[in-house]
Amino acid sequence: MYDVIIVGAGAAGLMAAISAGRNGKRALIIEHTNKIGEKIRISGGGRCNFTNLYTTSDNFLSENPHFAKSALSQYTQHEFINLVESNNIAYHEKTLGQLFCDGSSKQIIEMLVNMCNKHGVEIRLSCNIATISRNDTFKVDSDQGFFNSKALIIATGGLSIPKIGASDFGYNIAKKFGLNIVETKPALVPLIVSEKQKHLFRDLSGISNFSTVNHEDTHFSDSLLFTHKGLSGPVILQISSYLKKFDNEKISINLLPKINLEELFIAHKNSRQTPANYLKTYLTNRLVDKLALENSDLKTSITDLSKHKLLHIAKLIHNFEVSISDSEGYNKAEVTVGGIDTKELSSKTMESIKIPGLYFVGEVVDVTGWLGGYNFQWAWSSGFVAGNAIS
Numbered sequence: 001m002y003d004v005i006i007v008g009a010g011a012a013g014l015m016a017a018i019s020a021g022r023n024g025k026r027a028l029i030i031e032h033t034n035k036i037g038e039k040i041r042i043s044g045g046g047r048c049n050f051t052n053l054y055t056t057s058d059n060f061l062s063e064n065p066h067f068a069k070s071a072l073s074q075y076t077q078h079e080f081i082n083l084v085e086s087n088n089i090a091y092h093e094k095t096l097g098q099l100f101c102d103g104s105s106k107q108i109i110e111m112l113v114n115m116c117n118k119h120g121v122e123i124r125l126s127c128n129i130a131t132i133s134r135n136d137t138f139k140v141d142s143d144q145g146f147f148n149s150k151a152l153i154i155a156t157g158g159l160s161i162p163k164i165g166a167s168d169f170g171y172n173i174a175k176k177f178g179l180n181i182v183e184t185k186p187a188l189v190p191l192i193v194s195e196k197q198k199h200l201f202r203d204l205s206g207i208s209n210f211s212t213v214n215h216e217d218t219h220f221s222d223s224l225l226f227t228h229k230g231l232s233g234p235v236i237l238q239i240s241s242y243l244k245k246f247d248n249e250k251i252s253i254n255l256l257p258k259i260n261l262e263e264l265f266i267a268h269k270n271s272r273q274t275p276a277n278y279l280k281t282y283l284t285n286r287l288v289d290k291l292a293l294e295n296s297d298l299k300t301s302i303t304d305l306s307k308h309k310l311l312h313i314a315k316l317i318h319n320f321e322v323s324i325s326d327s328e329g330y331n332k333a334e335v336t337v338g339g340i341d342t343k344e345l346s347s348k349t350m351e352s353i354k355i356p357g358l359y360f361v362g363e364v365v366d367v368t369g370w371l372g373g374y375n376f377q378w379a380w381s382s383g384f385v386a387g388n389a390i391s
Contacts, residue, residue, distance in 0.1 A: 002028045002122075002149040004390045005140055007170070009036045009123060011379035012362025013155030014112040019387025021119025027387075028147060029116070029123045030140065033165040036123065037109040039157065042164065043376070048105030050084065051077040051380070052373035053097035060378065061241055061368045063182055067342040068367050068378065071350065075384035077377050087111045098372045132173060138357065151357040151390050153350075155383065158336025158363040159184060166330070170364035171339070177355045180341040182366040186333030187241040190232035191251075194323035200290060202228050207287055212257040213239045215249070221257055226287075229328065237371050240327060241337055249324040254317075256282055261314035271302045275313050278302075291316065335375050339366040349389035350382050359386040 004020050006013045009031035017027045035041075040048055052059070055077045057069040081099070084091060089111065090102035101107055116123060124144055131141045138152040156170035171181050193201050204226035211224040213235045225233035243249045259282055265275065276298040279288045292298040295316060297309050305313075327333070340360045344353055350365070352358040361382040369375040 001137070002026050002147065004028075004151040004153060004387070005030060005138065005147055005149040006153040006155055006387075007129065007140075007173075008155035008157060008362075009125070010039055010155060010157055010362065011037065011112075011376055012157075012383035013153070014116060015380050015383030016153045016155055016359075016361055016387035017121040018112065018115045018119060019384045020390045021116065021121045021387075023388065023390070025387075025390050027119075027121045027390075028149070029121060030127045030129065030142065030147070031123065031125050032128050032167075032169075034126045035164075036113060036125070038164040039161065040109050040112075040376075041105050042161075043105055044100050046105055047100040047103070048108050049094070049098050049100050049373040049376065050091075050105075050108055051080050051099050051377045053077060053093065053099065055097075055374055055377045059370045059374045061187075061337060062342055062366050064342045064366075067345075067347050068381075070347040071381040071385045072377070074348075074388075075381040080377065080380045084108070084111070087114075096372055129169075132176070134177075134355070134358075151359065153359040153361060153383075153386050154364055155361045156364050158339060159330045160186060160189075160333040160336050160363075162330060170360065174340050174344075174360065174364075177352065177358060179344045179352060179354065179360075182338040182341050184336050184338035185245075186327050186330050187337040187368055188237040188334035188371050189240045190227060190328040190332055191230045191236055191240055191243075191246070191324050192326040192328060193230035194248075194325045197323060198230070200294065201226055201230050203290055204287060207284055208233060209255060209283065209287065210257070211235055212254040214252045214254070215239050215242050218242045224253065230324070231322070234371055237334065241335075241368060241370075243324065243327075246324055246327045251322050251324060253320040253322060255287075255320055256317050261317055262311060265302060265310040265314065266307075268302055269307075269310075274299050274301055275305075275310070279317065334371070335363055335368055337366075337368045339364050342366050348385065350386040351389060359389070361386045 003025035006029045020027045127144045140147045154170045205228040207226045212221040220238040222235035223233045350359045362379045
């Protein structure tokens with residue numbers, strides 16, 4: 001008999017097991033793939049963006065925007081940073097508080113596995129679960145045998161990146177026990193533009209540009225990448241999480257957020273230079289030339305253009321409207337929006353309100369972080385509080 005069985009050997013599951021184990025609880029991790037912490041391994045280009053210095057609950061999406069506060073305050077980014085430092089893992093801040101290993105993401109996995117071993121956590125890999133039932137205890141029927149526990153923590157992640165084992169297992173367990181699921185969709189994902197605009201983006205593929213992207217009341221500023229299908233880059237991944245659906249959604253792009261083109265053109269209203277000449281000071285030639293094919297006024301001398309036409313050009317650059325037809329799906333999505341409804345869980349412990357002893361942690365829950373280490377911090381925090389709550 002185990003005190004707790006954790007399903008999933010990812011970031012949240014490992015932290016939950018460590019948290020329970022350090023309190024003297026007998027913990028078992030069951031993982032259906034043959035690897036531990038695979039999403040940790042591939043993250044951050046192999047260097048793992050393991051947290052963010054500036055993490056607050058404001059950096060997360062959820063039907064209940066306040067839900068993450070308790071877990072994040074019980075186990076903060078600073079506590080995980082202290083853990084990394086105490087294990088002599090060198091790291092650096094890349095930008096905007098994003099912390100990466102100097103070496104390899106495997107160092108984070110090794111640290112967590114060593115801590116599991118230290119606290120007597122048992123790990124079973126390539127273990128496929130057939131059924132989970134509950135009477136007085138939880139009974140897990142797997143291809144490696146039957147296991148019983150007083151508590152069960154589901155840390156199976158979302159639907160993103162199925163090639164490393166992502167599945168809907170956690171959602172199905174929640175449904176089996178009568179918990180509600182908030183509709184899921186890919187998040188932090190590249191976007192596909194409408195057929196009408198694809199020719200423009202296809203010709204711009206490979207161009208990167210610092211931009212501000214807006215959708216309704218939300219905006220982000222960061223690098224944007226044109227692709228043969230549409231748009232990618234950090235700023236697009238960020239805004240993608242806020243699109244309610246991907247079919248016929250609109251976003252607007254400010255290609256020059258640090259320049260006021262209206263003022264620039266007015267200041268040079270007598271210039272024989274063209275708007276395209278000025279734009280090439282700030283944007284790549286290929287981008288400007290392509291935009292000029294869409295609007296011939298870019299190749300006309302500023303002095304020959306009316307104020308109305310100059311304002312129209314400024315709007316084209318500062319408020320470039322794009323119609324989205326789809327995302328690149330779960331294969332390319334870094335995370336999943338939606339999941340176990342937070343109304344079903346205690347924000348302090350991640351325990352099911354309906355089913356005592358049943359916990360859900362990490363990405364499987366309807367809490368989704370911004371790009372930049374926030375989702376890992378949610379995994380550490382939610383895993384910690386669940387493991388710590390095991391009695």
